[in-house]
Amino acid sequence: MDNPFVRKMERHVRLGPEDRATLDGLARQHVRHVAARQDIEGQHSNPYHAHLILDGWACRYKQLPDGRRAIVALLLPGDLCDPFAFRRVRIDHAIGALTPVTVARITPDQIGDAIRDRPMVEECLWRELLATTAIHREWIASVGRRSAIERLAHLFCELHLRLSRVGLADGATVPMPVTQPDLADALGQTSVHINRTLKELRTSGLVTLRGRLLTIRDLDGLMERGLFDPTYLQLA
Amino acid sequence: MDNPFVRKMERHVRLGPEDRATLDGLARQHVRHVAARQDIEGQHSNPYHAHLILDGWACRYKQLPDGRRAIVALLLPGDLCDPFAFRRVRIDHAIGALTPVTVARITPDQIGDAIRDRPMVEECLWRELLATTAIHREWIASVGRRSAIERLAHLFCELHLRLSRVGLADGATVPMPVTQPDLADALGQTSVHINRTLKELRTSGLVTLRGRLLTIRDLDGLMERGLFDPTYLQLA
DNA sequence: CGGGATGTTGATGTGAATCAACGCGGGTGG
DNA sequence: CCACCCGCGTTGATTCACATCAACATCCCG
Missing domain, CATH: 1.10.10.10 (Winged helix-like DNA-binding domain superfamily/Winged helix DNA-binding domain)
Structure with a gap:
């Protein structure tokens, strides 16, 4: 009943008890643990599952050919690693655990079902993706001009x-x-x-x-x- | 019948003639011209319309308090200035014309109607937003490590x-x-x-x-x- | 035919990178 | 249980990529 994604979303949208239950259900199945410094998704992989971080910190990063590493996002509890997974796109970066991480694995079908039952779930996914882009833009400004x-x-x-x-x-x-x-x-x-x-x-x-x-x-x-x-x- | 957004989308999703007509209709009404160096949206504004760039180049930028400017994205013909406008969110940056620009102004209602008629339109919006985030990440890596x-x-x-x-x-x-x-x-x-x-x-x-x-x-x-x-x- | 914005080049300054050394702590294997 | 060791944190010396400052050339638009 205590899910960091739900906690975050409740600040932005009004969730009914069924919405909350649906979102919570998504995060209850297939809980997985990943050790620190392990990849959750490899660079250029074509992830089938979406992952929701329940505990620990991860990052999106790009490894340049000569070994330089650019971390392009930090993923905290309540963040979705792959808001695009249910669109079946090939990702352009890796996702790595910075600490030991607990994630919930979610299949595209589960997301599709959840959206059909509770349209608010799709609204949450949109919000999440919009928040992600806002953070990305702030990082670009930071690295570029601060x-x-x-x-x-x-x-x-x-x-x-x-x-x-x-x-x-x-x-x-x-x-x-x-x-x-x-x-x-x-x-x-x-x-x-x-x-x-x-x-x-x-x-x-x-x-x-x-x-x-x-x-x-x-x-x-x-x-x-x-x-x-x-x-x-x-x-x- | 020639719309840069449609041209771009056709590379990613299969559009039927009705999809194409719907997307094209969105871009036909309320065509507006903006002079170079004018803002299309001000920083911290709460845009009501979405804008699709038909011609010319624009950018998303953030102005720091002391005058430094960070351009966080370049917007080319076929790009949507505000994929979030129909979510009614306050934006965190300005959108400025770099050259004289022609944009199509689209209301949230028009987008809502289009999505209801043709679900593929929503798919296109998702794709567009995902592509935007991928470009953002690449820029972060660029400025950070290249x-x-x-x-x-x-x-x-x-x-x-x-x-x-x-x-x-x-x-x-x-x-x-x-x-x-x-x-x-x-x-x-x-x-x-x-x-x-x-x-x-x-x-x-x-x-x-x-x-x-x-x-x-x-x-x-x-x-x-x-x-x-x-x-x-x-x-x- | 101006004149302001833009492009180009040189001289100099500087914030951050690189190189280097060492302390510390926590995990691991003997 | 201890010794080792590797990754991390810290600090100093030096270097370097890029910024700053400055002057002038060029282009474009009115």
């Missing part, structure tokens, strides 16, 4: 907000179970420079990051530092 | 392919009606550096750019230089 410290501050604000929506933020403290090399590949930098930037955020009293927990000491200051405007995440 | 020359080469390959799909490429020659400052804001660089990079692509015999026309002298070489893998655009 400085190192602005990028990191912006990402922390984004993650704080996204985790709050699914009930995973404990006030100003949020889990941050990724390594500095992971952050580097997500922000288009090196882990060395992430480390220095992190230090700068710490010494300015904005955040502390210890033991895979991020504590935001000054949210307003952090938002200002990252030029963070939360409207893009509130597709309501 | 060098200046790789980025520019990659963008030229992308535009060549996208323009070909709507019949706007004349062999290896494609229109490129944007300024170097525009390219700079799209690739996260400065116009000065775009200029030098362009020179490098020219002296390596890969492309020439003159009079708003890009000629690709060596497509294979350009694709290699840009680490370009076209699968992401072929969501078929």
Whole structure:
């Protein structure tokens, strides 16, 4: 009865009890565990199932021929790995677990049935995809035009907000179970420079990051530092 | 009877004559002209209409508080400016004309009716949105992990392919009606550096750019230089 | 036939990458 | 249970890709 996807969707659309039950049913069958650093979907695969993240963090990433890795999205509990799976398209990137991950595997048929029974489910899929594109656009702007410290501050604000929506933020403290090399590949930098930037955020009293927990000491200051405007995440 | 959106969609889905007529009808009413450098939608606006680009180039962009501009997408003929308009969401970015642009204005009702009459229309909207996200991801990888020359080469390959799909490429020659400052804001660089990079692509015999026309002298070489893998655009 | 936007080139500056070294911690195998 | 070791975090020295600053050429439009 407690599904991070439902928790997130309830912020945007009005779900009746049957809608909630249907969405919840989708996430109950075929629960699977994936170890950290394992792929959930390989690059250029043609996924048959959709996956909903129930616990843990994953990422979409592209591996360039010479080994460089670009993380193009972070997937948190409540996020759909493959909102396109039921369209049977070949994906252009891999999906990898950054931590141990629990996912629910959903077949195209299940989604089709759910949509037929409860049209609101399709509305949820649209919302989810629109939110994804909004986040993508913000990342493009970040990597293209924000400085190192602005990028990191912006990402922390984004993650704080996204985790709050699914009930995973404990006030100003949020889990941050990724390594500095992971952050580097997500922000288009090196882990060395992430480390220095992190230090700068710490010494300015904005955040502390210890033991895979991020504590935001000054949210307003952090938002200002990252030029963070939360409207893009509130597709309501 | 000649609509760039239809031309693009026919590469992905099988359209019957009625589908084609319906899609074409959407693009026939309320054709509007927008001058270069005018906004089609303002940042943070809450668009009521969807706009389909019939002619000219536009872009999605975000203006940072201090004036920096990030172009997060290029919109070519056949692209939908607001695949989300009929979901009534507030947008998080502006849409601006880069050249004089002709757009078709479409109301949510028209889209709703079209979907009800011809379910294939909704399929087309899904495809369009999925293609958009794939391009977004490629841009994130570009700006994050590709060098200046790789980025520019990659963008030229992308535009060549996208323009070909709507019949706007004349062999290896494609229109490129944007300024170097525009390219700079799209690739996260400065116009000065775009200029030098362009020179490098020219002296390596890969492309020439003159009079708003890009000629690709060596497509294979350009694709290699840009680490370009076209699968992401072929969501078929 | 101007004049402002755009393109081009050179000189110089700098933010972030690279290279390198070392501490630390947690997992693993002997 | 301990020793090892590999990945991660941290810091300093150096390099480099790209930004910035500046000057001038060129194009296009009115």
